Amino acid sequence: MPERRPVSAFLAExxxxxxxxxxxxxxxxxxxxxxxxxxxxxxxxxxxLLSRAEAAATARLAANTVEELPHVAAWRDxxxxxxxxxxxxxxxxxxxxxxxxxGLPRVNRLTDVYNAISVLHQLPIGGEDLDRYVGSPRLLRATGTEPFDTTADGADVIDHAEPREVVWCDDLGVTCRRWNWRQGRRTALGEDTTDAVFILDALEPMTEDALRAAATDLTDHLRRLGPDVHVTDRLLHASAPRPTDPPELS
Structure with a gap:
């Protein structure tokens, strides 16, 4: 397992x-x-919580097709x-x-929480095991050489991102392909995960207030998963890759 870095450095970089x-x-x-x-x-x-998300999605889809939902349409673009x-x-x-x-999948407590918040607040969310990261998250356009640890036809394989594909990476390779399409196995959350990083992706028309509300809802549900859960966050803008650290969520 990679050596643990301070969370402050993990987020700052x-x-x-x-x-x-x-x-x-x-x-x-x-x-x-x-x-x-x-x-x-x-x-x-x-x-x-998943049942709430299922009901909310059912209500939305009674009035609109999936493609017509504003945040889904933004991500398709x-x-x-x-x-x-x-x-x-x-x-x-x-x-x-x-x-x-x-019916949404029931996977484990951590995955269930962030999947439900994703549907309820209508934004993509990824969850990763912090202990399995090497370096810090980087969102970039791939060269096509970055390795991606995945499965194909039931077998473990090392795939590669396509050139110019948008991917999340750490120092060892791709952690999530096509922005928020498929997460790799190496950093995946498991039933032994005690420290995790969640990535909440937003495009217009989602406002920063709405993004923060989703994070607060996520945090509230995570806090029940331990007697002393500590949460820290950082907001990154595409126009400013290294902004000043915001305060911790309380």
Whole structure:
């Protein structure tokens, strides 16, 4: 397991490439680190939260198609901008929203919480095990050589991002392909995860207040997963990859 770095350094060195600013200057990423979590399987509380998300998605889809939902539409446009076909590789928000009326997966307490918050607040969220990171998160356009630890036909494989694809990386390779399409196995949350980082992705028309509200909701639910959960965050703008650290969430 990689040597633990201070969370302050982990967040301070997270970056969004200037190429992302050129692609989508409205992009923001809110990184939320939660430490002191008690891992576990899905429970009644996470099940109830997922049920709320399923009901909310069902109500939204009674009035609009998935493609017409404002935040889904924004991400479909972003995917087209870097050459991805959103009908083939759906962003995580769209994939969860489509699935919600027939039932969201019950995976583990951490994954259940962030999937539910993603659907409820209508933004993509990724969750990663902090102890499995090497270096800090970087959002960039791939060269095509970055390794991606995944599975294919039930076997473990090392894949690679396509050239110019938008990816999240650390020092060892890709942690999430196509911005927020598929996360790698190496840094995935598990039932032994005690410290995690969550990446909340936002594009217009989502406001910064709405992004913060989603983070607060996420944090409130994470705090029940341990007697002394400590949460720190940092907001990154596409137009300013290294902003001043904001205060911790309280």
């Amino acid at each position: 997270a970056t969004v490439s200037t190429e992302i600013a050129e692609l989508r200057p409205d992009y923001r990423a809110l990184l939320v680190v939660a430490q002191g979590l008690t891992p576990g399987t899905s429970d009644e509380v996470s099940d109830a 972003a995917y087209r901008a870097f050459g991805a076909k959103p009908q083939r590789t759906r962003n995580s928000l769209e994939a969860l929203t489509r699935r919600a009326p027939s």
